[in-house]
Amino acid sequence: MNPETHLAAQAAENLKKVRETRPLVHNITNYVVMNFTANILLAAGASPVMAHAENEVEEMVSFARALVLNIGTLDDAWIASMVKAGKKASALGVPVILDPVGAGATKLRTEAAKRLLAETRVSIVRGNASEILALGGAAAKIRGVDSADSVDAAAERAVGLARELGVPVAITGAVDFITDGKRVVRVANGHPLMGCVTGTGCGATAIVGAFAGVDADPVSAAATALAYYGLAGEHAADGAAGPGSFMVRFLDALHALTLEEVRHGCRIQAG
Amino acid sequence: MNPETHLAAQAAENLKKVRETRPLVHNITNYVVMNFTANILLAAGASPVMAHAENEVEEMVSFARALVLNIGTLDDAWIASMVKAGKKASALGVPVILDPVGAGATKLRTEAAKRLLAETRVSIVRGNASEILALGGAAAKIRGVDSADSVDAAAERAVGLARELGVPVAITGAVDFITDGKRVVRVANGHPLMGCVTGTGCGATAIVGAFAGVDADPVSAAATALAYYGLAGEHAADGAAGPGSFMVRFLDALHALTLEEVRHGCRIQAG
Amino acid sequence: MNPETHLAAQAAENLKKVRETRPLVHNITNYVVMNFTANILLAAGASPVMAHAENEVEEMVSFARALVLNIGTLDDAWIASMVKAGKKASALGVPVILDPVGAGATKLRTEAAKRLLAETRVSIVRGNASEILALGGAAAKIRGVDSADSVDAAAERAVGLARELGVPVAITGAVDFITDGKRVVRVANGHPLMGCVTGTGCGATAIVGAFAGVDADPVSAAATALAYYGLAGEHAADGAAGPGSFMVRFLDALHALTLEEVRHGCRIQAG
Numbered sequence: 027m028n029p030e031t032h033l034a035a036q037a038a039e040n041l042k043k044v045r046e047t048r049p050l051v052h053n054i055t056n057y058v059v060m061n062f063t064a065n066i067l068l069a070a071g072a073s074p075v076m077a078h079a080e081n082e083v084e085e086m087v088s089f090a091r092a093l094v095l096n097i098g099t100l101d102d103a104w105i106a107s108m109v110k111a112g113k114k115a116s117a118l119g120v121p122v123i124l125d126p127v128g129a130g131a132t133k134l135r136t137e138a139a140k141r142l143l144a145e146t147r148v149s150i151v152r153g154n155a156s157e158i159l160a161l162g163g164a165a166a167k168i169r170g171v172d173s174a175d176s177v178d179a180a181a182e183r184a185v186g187l188a189r190e191l192g193v194p195v196a197i198t199g200a201v202d203f204i205t206d207g208k209r210v211v212r213v214a215n216g217h218p219l220m221g222c223v224t225g226t227g228c229g230a231t232a233i234v235g236a237f238a239g240v241d242a243d244p245v246s247a248a249a250t251a252l253a254y255y256g257l258a259g260e261h262a263a264d265g266a267a268g269p270g271s272f273m274v275r276f277l278d279a280l281h282a283l284t285l286e287e288v289r290h291g292c293r294i295q296a297g
Numbered sequence: 298m299n300p301e302t303h304l305a306a307q308a309a310e311n312l313k314k315v316r317e318t319r320p321l322v323h324n325i326t327n328y329v330v331m332n333f334t335a336n337i338l339l340a341a342g343a344s345p346v347m348a349h350a351e352n353e354v355e356e357m358v359s360f361a362r363a364l365v366l367n368i369g370t371l372d373d374a375w376i377a378s379m380v381k382a383g384k385k386a387s388a389l390g391v392p393v394i395l396d397p398v399g400a401g402a403t404k405l406r407t408e409a410a411k412r413l414l415a416e417t418r419v420s421i422v423r424g425n426a427s428e429i430l431a432l433g434g435a436a437a438k439i440r441g442v443d444s445a446d447s448v449d450a451a452a453e454r455a456v457g458l459a460r461e462l463g464v465p466v467a468i469t470g471a472v473d474f475i476t477d478g479k480r481v482v483r484v485a486n487g488h489p490l491m492g493c494v495t496g497t498g499c500g501a502t503a504i505v506g507a508f509a510g511v512d513a514d515p516v517s518a519a520a521t522a523l524a525y526y527g528l529a530g531e532h533a534a535d536g537a538a539g540p541g542s543f544m545v546r547f548l549d550a551l552h553a554l555t556l557e558e559v560r561h562g563c564r565i566q567a568g
Numbered sequence: 569m570n571p572e573t574h575l576a577a578q579a580a581e582n583l584k585k586v587r588e589t590r591p592l593v594h595n596i597t598n599y600v601v602m603n604f605t606a607n608i609l610l611a612a613g614a615s616p617v618m619a620h621a622e623n624e625v626e627e628m629v630s631f632a633r634a635l636v637l638n639i640g641t642l643d644d645a646w647i648a649s650m651v652k653a654g655k656k657a658s659a660l661g662v663p664v665i666l667d668p669v670g671a672g673a674t675k676l677r678t679e680a681a682k683r684l685l686a687e688t689r690v691s692i693v694r695g696n697a698s699e700i701l702a703l704g705g706a707a708a709k710i711r712g713v714d715s716a717d718s719v720d721a722a723a724e725r726a727v728g729l730a731r732e733l734g735v736p737v738a739i740t741g742a743v744d745f746i747t748d749g750k751r752v753v754r755v756a757n758g759h760p761l762m763g764c765v766t767g768t769g770c771g772a773t774a775i776v777g778a779f780a781g782v783d784a785d786p787v788s789a790a791a792t793a794l795a796y797y798g799l800a801g802e803h804a805a806d807g808a809a810g811p812g813s814f815m816v817r818f819l820d821a822l823h824a825l826t827l828e829e830v831r832h833g834c835r836i837q838a839g
Contacts, residue, residue, distance in 0.1 A: 277541030
């Protein structure tokens with residue numbers, strides 16, 4: 027079996043495990059996407075919980091199979107809770123997935139992302155090209171929270187960043203790029219309509235969390251999660267009249283995709 | 298008229314009153330479901346308002362016909378506002394509906410729910426089986442915010458809890474169970490797809506609030522609200538391709554259900 | 569070209585600019601509508617960002633083409649951030665659009681709206697009739713956040729308010745009314761189903777922000793934005809089975825409307 031076929035089979039296997047074991051994914055995420063993220067996780071078969079109070083997060087994360095930290099609408103109190111939850115997750119071996127929304131756009135966001143990388147044991151960083159460039163110290167073409175850089179422009183920097191921090195990095199875009207500094211995997215699934223709906227990036231991070239809850243290899247977890255997620259986007263776009271109907275069909279597709287469809291539809295390329 | 302027919306007729310009557318009088322329902326609820334809850338209330342004909350600031354809630358609740366307190370994403374400041382709003386509502390005779398999301402999962406949630414029960418005059422508690430078991434002091438199979446217990450397993454405890462606290466309890470699940478410690482009512486409406494969408498439980502609590510705003514008998518208000526709500530779920534599921542299209546059709550159904558459909562479709566069993 | 573035709577052509581022109589330049593719209597808005605607002609802006613072609621931390625808003629607004637302040641779920645910390653962001657936007661010449669959700673309903677909201685009008689240079693206030701009456705010092709029939717007053721009842725007061733404050737005012741309702749105290753424009757686009765979905769008013773304010781980012785005349789920006797927005801509502805309502813399918817079709821229509829459809833469908837009447 028060549029590596030591509032292997033990873034597509036692994037995507038189906040991971041989805042099967044998510045649906046069977048319903049991993050609890052603890053999210054400390056932004057206000058904009060909380061509802062959509064919870065519905066994405068439920069549609070995929072995972073069990074989402076949102077909890078952000080500093081005096082609750084350690085207890086909550088101790089039941090979780092993954093912790094998703096997303097800095098999309100943060101303030102100092104939320105950063106403190108993220109650090110606390112992240113440290114507890116690190117101590118317990120619960121995978122921590124970081125979504126550095128808007129890193130590079132403001133100092134608060136860039137520093138919060140860097141602090142989380144420094145103080146907790148992040149398993150996977152999932153961002154767009156501009157965010158990853160910003161974390162890598164490059165001058166990104168940041169504009170709010172939308173990327174103005176291409177995945178290719180950020181790929182080399184991502185490899186360096188992954189090596190330097192020892193943290194696997196996943197950049198999403200037209201073709202997703204996943205690396206742990208040594209291995210490199212590309213995922214060709216997805217559809218442009220995903221960029222017309224808020225929270226599709228944040229939802230991708232959450233699904234990476236769910237898959238990380240059932241797959242101990244972060245590169246494989248991220249790549250298979252993004253392939254399944256992008257494949258659902260392709261199915262959803264087929265027949266959608268715009269972003270509204272796309273969102274609806276996307277949740278339907280995440281729920282309805284069969285393991286056979288995942289096995290044959292995921293386009294994951296190693297190397 | 299037997300009790301079942303009576304309660305189905307009462308469901309239609311309550312819905313008619315909600316649509317005619319558009320009761321203002323003040324919600325202090327969690328970030329995840331605020332949008333969906335507001336849309337559910339609007340679709341049913343009620344008028345939702347969300348307000349959580351400690352220096353605003355007393356004024357806001359004084360215009361309201363019901364106060365819905367939901368602890369799904371709480372912290373200390375929100376608990377303080379809930380207590381303040383709940384006390385004011387109690388003093389004014391505005392029914393207080395409590396949704397103890399995740400009670401039993403963390404100490405913060407269990408204690409917040411118990412504090413609200415102790416310090417305000419709650420009219421109805423609406424939760425899943427695990428949450429009600431946790432409030433009743435039993436060891437619930439809590440896992441985040443999803444119930445791992447059956448309604449039957451919690452029914453006996455719910456009767457005891459309702460008696461002990463003097464607060465009617467509604468447990469939702471495959472068959473909903475409502476009791477004030479003396480009377481027992483079961484509602485057979487609903488559909489499994491409701492469990493695949495976040496906030497359907499929270500939305501049920503909000504609709505119980507709207508119905509409590511027009512029906513002074515809490516057991517009747519809760520049972521008729523849950524029957525109407527579950528019936529909308531049944532209509533929505535018919536033709537839905539998954540959770541996304543279900544959500545859309547659910548809001549449509551809450552809005553479109555006729556009083557005649559409610560009168561004939563509600564399956565409420567007393568005793 | 570008569571004024572009506574001119575403004576409809578301007579609506580198409582503004583939409584074209586939004587789609588081509590993707591203006592960054594910085595929103596400090598309420599929890600209930602954050603997701604829907606972001607999706608509305610994306611569907612129209614703008615680039616939304618939500619950021620509320622006091623130590624971030626000045627930096628974020630400096631990249632923005634418009635700042636939308638919405639007091640739908642506020643507390644003291646959020647008011648402080650709104651004031652800070654509004655002052656910075658005023659200094660930079662970034663248009664500030666104010667949505668006084670629930671002004672008149674509680675003292676906190678009325679005073680917050682008045683404070684924002686006093687301390688920042690607001691370009692346009694967009695509210696419902698009751699909110700505008702309340703800001704104008706009249707006794708509005710406020711009930712939560714839904715208007716109980718007609719646009720006509722508030723029109724005269726709006727002209728006086730616009731003159732007194734030097735701030736253009738847009739009242740939305742069956743027929744929208746826009747004035748800067750001298751000019752008066754009415755927009756007849758829209759559909760009653762818009763009142764059955766939470767956040768359609770807030771979304772209108774956000775679209776006014778996007779248009780204000782590409783059109784320096786606030787009356788023209790508000791009128792053309794509301795006409796385009798209402799036209800999308802008309803298209804969405806055609807075939808909708810209720811509020812759920814309306815929401816979906818509304819996002820689709822905002823995205824799909826052609827410039828030709830906007831030019832011919834906008835019903836904007838000057839004078």
